[in-house]
Structure formats: structure tokens, C-alpha cells
Amino acid sequence: MPRFAANLTLMFTERPFLDRFAAAAAAGFTAVEFLFPYDHPPEAIAERLARYGLTQALFNLPPGDWASGERGLAALPDRFPELQAGVETGLTYAEATGVARLHLMAGMAAADDPEARRAYRRAVAWTAERVGREGLDLVLEPINARNMPGYFLNDFGAAARLITELALPNLKLQFDLYHCQILHGDVTTRLRDLMPMIGHVQTASVPARNEPGTGEMNDAFLFAELDRLGYAGFVGCEYNPAAGTEAGLGWFEPYRAAQIGEVGR
Ligand SMILES: O=C(O)C(=O)[C@H](O)CO
Numbered sequence: 001m002p003r004f005a006a007n008l009t010l011m012f013t014e015r016p017f018l019d020r021f022a023a024a025a026a027a028g029f030t031a032v033e034f035l036f037p038y039d040h041p042p043e044a045i046a047e048r049l050a051r052y053g054l055t056q057a058l059f060n061l062p063p064g065d066w067a068s069g070e071r072g073l074a075a076l077p078d079r080f081p082e083l084q085a086g087v088e089t090g091l092t093y094a095e096a097t098g099v100a101r102l103h104l105m106a107g108m109a110a111a112d113d114p115e116a117r118r119a120y121r122r123a124v125a126w127t128a129e130r131v132g133r134e135g136l137d138l139v140l141e142p143i144n145a146r147n148m149p150g151y152f153l154n155d156f157g158a159a160a161r162l163i164t165e166l167a168l169p170n171l172k173l174q175f176d177l178y179h180c181q182i183l184h185g186d187v188t189t190r191l192r193d194l195m196p197m198i199g200h201v202q203t204a205s206v207p208a209r210n211e212p213g214t215g216e217m218n219d220a221f222l223f224a225e226l227d228r229l230g231y232a233g234f235v236g237c238e239y240n241p242a243a244g245t246e247a248g249l250g251w252f253e254p255y256r257a258a259q260i261g262e263v264g265r
């Protein structure tokens with residue numbers, strides 16, 4: 001049965017960020033993820049994880065100036081030194097939280113721009129090597145253009161090709177079921193084909209990005225398929241609750257009892 005990680009950027013937002021850890025644990029989650037921890041001291045996050053027995057499943061490396069629309073620096077040739085500094089910041093939080101994988105966002109650039117492609121390849125290789133020295137995986141996530149118009153990495157095939165070409169043992173795919181359905185469809189076949197390189201999975205309904213089980217995909221089938229494929233990682237719940245986080249947790253009920261804290265990292 002999948003081990004679900006509550007995404008604290010989108011779920012439990014009825015409370016301040018640092019209070020969401022307690023709420024996730026009370027709801028039966030044993031793992032959490034979020035987009036970014038950088039507004040809070042690493043010790044404060046580490047303390048919440050320890051206090052509530054939660055595993056940190058994932059977070060994103062610094063993305064540049066998010067407020068001004070930046071969504072990562074990896075495909076931006078002139079921003080490599082800033083990316084490198086951001087990776088060091090991310091590693092400080094990784095050490096405090098014990099997270100085992102980090103997501104590197106690509107940034108806003110044309111997917112067919114040769115300079116952006118060269119920059120992205122260099123940044124991905126450098127970052128994977130750097131976080132690998134700390135025993136961590138690096139994950140890359142294709143994101144659909146409806147949610148993030150102009151985002152560089154908008155194709156599962158392109159991500160898979162790069163991961164295959166670089167052949168770095170700790171470089172993996174972040175397979176967001178929601179983005180895959182919007183970008184390509186045929187989600188089960190892609191899960192089967194790409195499973196050997198998948199390092200993290202995320203879920204949300206399509207098209208509304210709400211609770212699993214409320215959209216066009218058979219999410220329970222996909223969760224069972226992850227089991228059939230032997231996926232032992234986390235499934236991040238990266239959805240916007242339709243009408244309150246707790247009120248929408250009916251989908252989680254069949255899985256709650258099996259969320260064993262000590263399994264997986
Ligand atoms: O948008 C997503 O699906 C993500 O997982 C990222 O963290 C980027 O926002």
C-alpha cells in the first residue's frame with residue numbers, strides 16, 4: 001500500500017505552516033512534503049518532524065525569485081552560480097530534516113532553446129553529483145503548461161531521456177500523476193515503462209487538482225498499480241482540498257491504518 005506524504009504547502013493550510021505538521025500527524029499521515037522550507041529555520045522544521053514522528057519525503061531546492069515568477073534556475077545559463085549557492089542552502093535543510101531526495105526545478109525557458117538545454121544538462125549533472133555526495137537523490141519533474149506556462153521541463157519523454165543519458169545513480173524522475181495525465185494521458189503505461197527511474201510520485205485529481213478519486217482518473221487503481229510495480233517510495237498528496245483538508249480525507253481512509261512510520265525514507 002502506498003505511503004502517502006501530506007503536502008503541507010497545499011494541505012492543512014487552515015493553520016500557519018509550522019502547525020500543519022501536527023495536523024497531518026493527527027490525520028494519520030506519517031510523512032510530509034512541501035514546496036519550500038526556506039521561510040522557516042531548519043531547526044524549527046526538524047523539531048516538528050521529530051515531535052510528531054513524521055518523515056520528510058521531499059522538498060524543492062531554492063527556485064530563484066518565486067514571487068516575481070521564477071520557477072527554478074537550472075535552464076537559465078547566467079544563473080548557475082546562484083543555483084550552486086541555493087543547493088548549499090537546500091543541503092542545510094536536508095541535513096536538518098533527514099530528507100532523502102530533493103527536487104530541482106528547471107525554470108522558465110523554451111524547451112527547444114539550445115542554450116537552455118545545455119544549461120539544464122550541466123545544472124542537473126552538477127546538482128546530482130553535489131547532493132549525491134551527501135547520500136541524497138535528485139528528482140526532476142515534468143510540469144504541464146496549463147499550470148505553469150513557459151516552464152522548460154514539460155515532457156515526460158524529455159525528462160526520461162536526460163535521466164537515461166546522464167546515467168547518474170541518484171538522478172530520478174518525479175512522476176506527478178496529475179501532470180502526466182494532463183500532458184500525455186496513458187498514465188498506467190508510463191508508470192510501467194518509467195518505474196525503474198521513478199524516485200517520487202505525487203497525486204491529485206484531474207482536471208481540478210483536488211482530492212484523489214474526484215476527477216477523471218481512477219486514482220485507487222493507480223495506487224494499486226504502484227504496489228503491483230513494487231514502488232516503495234512516497235506518494236505526495238499535492239492537491240488543493242476542495243472544501244477543507246480534514247473534510248476531504250475520505251479517500252485516505254482505506255490507506256490510513258497502513259501508514260507505518262518506520263518503513264521507507
Ligand atoms: O507543481 C508541482 O507539481 C510540483 O510538484 C512542484 O513542486 C513545483 O511547484
Ligand SMILES: [Mg+2]
Nearest residue numbers: 141176202238
Ligand atoms: Mg508535483
